[in-house]
Amino acid sequence: MDLRVPGPTPLPPPVREALAAEMINHRGAEFRALLAAVTAGLQHVLQTEGDVLVLTGSGTGAMEAAIVNLISPGDRVLAVTVGAFGDRFAEVAQAFGAEVSTVASPWGRAANALALEDALARTPHVRLVLVTHNETSTGVTNDLRALAEVVGARRGEGGPLLVVDAVSSAGAIPLPVDAWGCDVAITGSQKAWMAPPGVSMLSMSERAWAAAERATCPRYYWDLRKACRAAERHETPWTPAVNALQGLHAALAMMRAEGLEAIYARHRRVAHRMREGAKALGLELFADPAHASNTVTTLRVPEGVDGEMLLRRVRELGVTLAGGQGALKGRIIRVGHMGYVDTADIDRVLQALAAALG
Amino acid sequence: MDLRVPGPTPLPPPVREALAAEMINHRGAEFRALLAAVTAGLQHVLQTEGDVLVLTGSGTGAMEAAIVNLISPGDRVLAVTVGAFGDRFAEVAQAFGAEVSTVASPWGRAANALALEDALARTPHVRLVLVTHNETSTGVTNDLRALAEVVGARRGEGGPLLVVDAVSSAGAIPLPVDAWGCDVAITGSQKAWMAPPGVSMLSMSERAWAAAERATCPRYYWDLRKACRAAERHETPWTPAVNALQGLHAALAMMRAEGLEAIYARHRRVAHRMREGAKALGLELFADPAHASNTVTTLRVPEGVDGEMLLRRVRELGVTLAGGQGALKGRIIRVGHMGYVDTADIDRVLQALAAALG
Numbered sequence: 001m002d003l004r005v006p007g008p009t010p011l012p013p014p015v016r017e018a019l020a021a022e023m024i025n026h027r028g029a030e031f032r033a034l035l036a037a038v039t040a041g042l043q044h045v046l047q048t049e050g051d052v053l054v055l056t057g058s059g060t061g062a063m064e065a066a067i068v069n070l071i072s073p074g075d076r077v078l079a080v081t082v083g084a085f086g087d088r089f090a091e092v093a094q095a096f097g098a099e100v101s102t103v104a105s106p107w108g109r110a111a112n113a114l115a116l117e118d119a120l121a122r123t124p125h126v127r128l129v130l131v132t133h134n135e136t137s138t139g140v141t142n143d144l145r146a147l148a149e150v151v152g153a154r155r156g157e158g159g160p161l162l163v164v165d166a167v168s169s170a171g172a173i174p175l176p177v178d179a180w181g182c183d184v185a186i187t188g189s190q191k192a193w194m195a196p197p198g199v200s201m202l203s204m205s206e207r208a209w210a211a212a213e214r215a216t217c218p219r220y221y222w223d224l225r226k227a228c229r230a231a232e233r234h235e236t237p238w239t240p241a242v243n244a245l246q247g248l249h250a251a252l253a254m255m256r257a258e259g260l261e262a263i264y265a266r267h268r269r270v271a272h273r274m275r276e277g278a279k280a281l282g283l284e285l286f287a288d289p290a291h292a293s294n295t296v297t298t299l300r301v302p303e304g305v306d307g308e309m310l311l312r313r314v315r316e317l318g319v320t321l322a323g324g325q326g327a328l329k330g331r332i333i334r335v336g337h338m339g340y341v342d343t344a345d346i347d348r349v350l351q352a353l354a355a356a357l358g
Numbered sequence: 359m360d361l362r363v364p365g366p367t368p369l370p371p372p373v374r375e376a377l378a379a380e381m382i383n384h385r386g387a388e389f390r391a392l393l394a395a396v397t398a399g400l401q402h403v404l405q406t407e408g409d410v411l412v413l414t415g416s417g418t419g420a421m422e423a424a425i426v427n428l429i430s431p432g433d434r435v436l437a438v439t440v441g442a443f444g445d446r447f448a449e450v451a452q453a454f455g456a457e458v459s460t461v462a463s464p465w466g467r468a469a470n471a472l473a474l475e476d477a478l479a480r481t482p483h484v485r486l487v488l489v490t491h492n493e494t495s496t497g498v499t500n501d502l503r504a505l506a507e508v509v510g511a512r513r514g515e516g517g518p519l520l521v522v523d524a525v526s527s528a529g530a531i532p533l534p535v536d537a538w539g540c541d542v543a544i545t546g547s548q549k550a551w552m553a554p555p556g557v558s559m560l561s562m563s564e565r566a567w568a569a570a571e572r573a574t575c576p577r578y579y580w581d582l583r584k585a586c587r588a589a590e591r592h593e594t595p596w597t598p599a600v601n602a603l604q605g606l607h608a609a610l611a612m613m614r615a616e617g618l619e620a621i622y623a624r625h626r627r628v629a630h631r632m633r634e635g636a637k638a639l640g641l642e643l644f645a646d647p648a649h650a651s652n653t654v655t656t657l658r659v660p661e662g663v664d665g666e667m668l669l670r671r672v673r674e675l676g677v678t679l680a681g682g683q684g685a686l687k688g689r690i691i692r693v694g695h696m697g698y699v700d701t702a703d704i705d706r707v708l709q710a711l712a713a714a715l716g
Contacts (some may be wrong), residue, residue: 001380006382008600019601020378022359023366023554023680056556057415057579058596064579094580198414198556198599214509215538218576220453221415221422238416239548241367241556241599243377321381 001315004349005322006168006296006336008190008197011247015194018250019243026242034327038245039231041252042201043344045260046170046185048177049254051204053227056241059167059188062200065222066163066184067128070208072216073097075127078119078160080104080111080147084137084325089130089165096217098128107138108298110291113146120150126160127211130279132171133185137325138289139298139334141173148180155181167200168190171255172267172338183208189244192267192295193253193311194339196254198244204228251339263343267294270337270346277350281357289318295338298324301331305357313356361671362527362707363680364494364654364694366548366555369605373552376608377601384600390592396603397589399610399665400559403618404528406535406544408658410561411585417525417546420558423580424521424542425486428566430574431455431487436477436518438462438469438505442495442550442683445522447488454575456486465496465686466656468649471504478508484518484648485569491543492527495683497645497656499531499690506538514537519566525558529613530625530653530696547602550625550653552609552697556602562586609697625652628695628704633706639715644690653696656682659689665716671714677707 003010011019026029026042027201035054042052053060071077075096079090082105094100105111105118111131120126129151134141144164151162154187161183171192177185190197204212204224207223212224226237255263271294275285278299286298301307307323307330324332335349360695361368368494369377373387382388384508393412429435435456436537437448440463451458453692461477463469469489487509492499501520509520522594524533528543529550535543541563548555562570570582584595605674613621629652636657644656659665665681665688672679 001382003381003383005383005385008384008597009379011601016378016380020374020376021368023361023548024359025361025363025680026366026555027363027680028678057419058598060596061579062413092578096576167674188597190600192380196385196599196601197597198602217456219448221419237427238418239553239555240416242548242552243369243605244556244599244602247601315529320386322383322385 002319002345002348004319004336004345006334007188009194009336009339010307010339011196012194012251012254013252014250015247018246019196021243021246024174025251025263026239027235031242034245034249036168036234038249038252041256045255046175046177046203047179048203050178050206051228053174053202053204053224053230053231054236054240054245055200055202055227056198057200057237059186059196059200060088061222062186062202063089063165065202065224066186067093067096067098067216068219068222069212070215071098071127071164073149076101076123076125077128077130078103078123078126080098080116082109082111082132082140082142082194083107083136084134085135085165086132089132096110108140108286109288111142111147113143113150116147117150120154129160130163131165131226133175134173134293134295136168136296137328141169141293141297142291144175145180148182152181161211163345168295168338171262174264177203189248192338193248194254195248196244198241234291246319266342267338270341270343271297273316273343273346274335274349279322281350281354295336297335297337298332301333307331310356314352317352317355319352360703360706362675362694363701364692365546367552367697369554370552370609370612370698371607371609372612377554379601379604382600384597385593389600392603392607394592396607396610399614403613404533404535405537406414406561408536409586409589410606411560411562411589411599412581412594412603413558413560413585414556414596415558416555417544417558418446419580420544420560421523422517423560423582424544425451425454425576426557426572426575427570427582428519428521429454429456429485432457434460434481434483435488436481436484438474438498440467440469440490440498440500441465441493443493444490447490448596451488452625466498466644467646469500469505470496471501471508474505475508477514486521487518488521489523489582491522491524491533492531492653494526494654495686497651497654498649499527500649500652501554502533503543506540510539519569521583526653526696530621530623535561547606550696551606551679553603555607556599557568558604567652585593624697624700626701628701629655631701632693632695632705635704638714639708652692655693655695656690659691665691668714672710675710675713677710
């Protein structure tokens with residue numbers, strides 16, 4: 001079965017082999033070497049010299065970790081949202097007592113840097129700006145660099161921190177965390193990282209650490225100060241997902257061997273093939289073509305076609321795709337192409353779609 | 359290398375094979391069947407007809423989930439603690455605003471049911487009683503049945519809920535959740551369950567669900583109401599640790615084949631061999647022999663022996679053991695014998711200890 005949902009993604013053979021390794025002591029030298037290597041690999045891909053922490057939990061858990069470590073109840077948060085995951089990030093902040101304002105774009109469209117600038121100008125004392133780099137629900141990649149510049153212009157004493165949901169972008173789409181001034185970037189093992197789900201990763205800038213010292217949200221499991229102290233000796237405060245990290249380690253070795261530029265180019269090539277192939281089948285892109293994602297392609301279900309039935313037929317042909325979320329259920333199909341994927345995989349997706357539609 | 363720390367525990371070959379399986383869609387029929395089977399297997403071993411939820415996170419994460427779902431800030435919590443993990447559970451409750459009183463025993467001793475009864479009589483409006491079933495830091499198994507009876511006697515309108523840290527007991531030591539009246543029992547994949555770390559499991563009684571509706575602690579990732587709604591369709595609210603669950607599924611099949619009584623008998627046999635063998639080597643048990651755990655044996659480091667050096671020598675002989683935590687660092691060694699273990703494994707531990715000491 002070809003797994004082409006927007007995560008979890010297929011596991012390369014070396015990763016699967018690593019997952020079946022003997023269990024090791026999470027308080028021993030072998031684990032410490034593993035975590036040190038994984039952390040260095042993540043810093044390399046995220047292009048950051050800041051701390052990168054490895055958490056046991058899904059990407060949503062890391063979103064919660066970011067919120068509870070950076071705010072106090074009543075703090076103002078500006079959430080830039082262009083889909084389900086942007087909305088989720090806003091919800092997490094709300095759940096922990098933030099005063100959340102949103103800067104929303106219609107689903108399928110990218111975020112507007114001018115709208116963010118306006119909102120920041122209108123809203124005093126914004127502590128955090130939450131941005132989704134790649135919106136998995138709509139297949140849109142925001143222009144993070146432009147959004148980051150807007151936030152960066154308000155840096156300095158009391159200026160907002162930029163917190164980026166990079167769950168489905170990092171490792172596939174350029175994200176130079178330090179160069180773009182991302183204070184926190186969040187990602188997940190099961191996306192471009194070619195590892196199984198269960199581990200989320202999060203970078204922290206110096207300014208983010210300063211905020212973590214001031215924040216008063218209650219926290220324990222997600223207390224990043226504890227994670228940081230443990231990371232200094234290459235450990236985690238709680239028992240980590242050892243075998244998922246062994247898998248991630250193998251995947252990071254593959255990524256280093258391929259090289260960042262080659263990885264980005266492959267994702268561009270794969271996404272291009274997917275979009276062009278879909279158009280050739282008469283399918284319409286859901287996402288604004290100017291901001292169509294290189295990790296997830298969203299396609300409108302043609303008039304008169306039952307979206308659920310289409311997914312089922314494609315699955316019978318050996319390819320698993322995803323449907324739409326929320327209001328898009330039944331209206332779009334989503335093709336994941338991040339991590340362990342190349343154009344031949346896309347050709348099989350296109351063949352299955354052609355057969356199912358034809 | 360023989361991994362004989364008190365978790366993570368060694369993985370049986372069928373579990374390792376399952377961990378290397380192809381990744382599957384976490385929103386598809388195959389995953390739903392997997393989660394349904396895992397849940398049924400957990401209910402069988404925990405002897406409960408209540409809900410059992412599978413969370414992505416370590417045991418400490420599930421402790422936090424229990425707390426944030428069951429209390430409101432200011433609620434009174436009574437923590438029965440006999441070691442590091444009992445203290446941790448109290449800390450988690452404190453972190454989320456509970457008024458925590460502790461009923462502590464000296465490390466190495468078991469909890470005292472009469473002391474709990476006194477504390478409950480003295481303390482009005484206790485919402486939760488936190489009990490560690492098996493204290494991994496000291497190798498002590500509390501008499502949970504007796505403690506549960508004390509709590510049970512105060513059931514009824516407004517009586518406390520019994521929340522059990524069964525991380526290192528469940529699946530190895532009898533724990534009939536419903537019969538003993540445990541409102542919440544928490545355990546972790548990497549202990550007696552023979553699976554890799556990354557997944558924690560938690561049972562919820564009807565009374566616990568009622569408390570979850572009333573509780574006002576902020577929560578999002580750990581919101582068990584969300585987990586419950588997703589579980590109704592055999593899904594999880596956030597991306598689950600798919601391959602860890604595939605491993606757990608294989609392990610549960612092994613446990614069902616062996617049978618609960620046989621599993622308990624094996625753990626009794628293994629622990630007996632460990633304790634008797636250690637005594638024969640002249641080593642002294644740290645835990646009160648009347649309450650010595652069948653999953654973790656704690657041994658005093660003999661006078662004049664360097665505890666760290668002893669662990670290092672044993673490791674050079676192919677066996678990984680654990681040291682003491684907190685104040686016990688360097689003073690005790692801990693031998694884990696839960697999950698995938700039989701007497702032959704213990705004989706290798708004893709041989710290594712004999713050689714290292716001799």
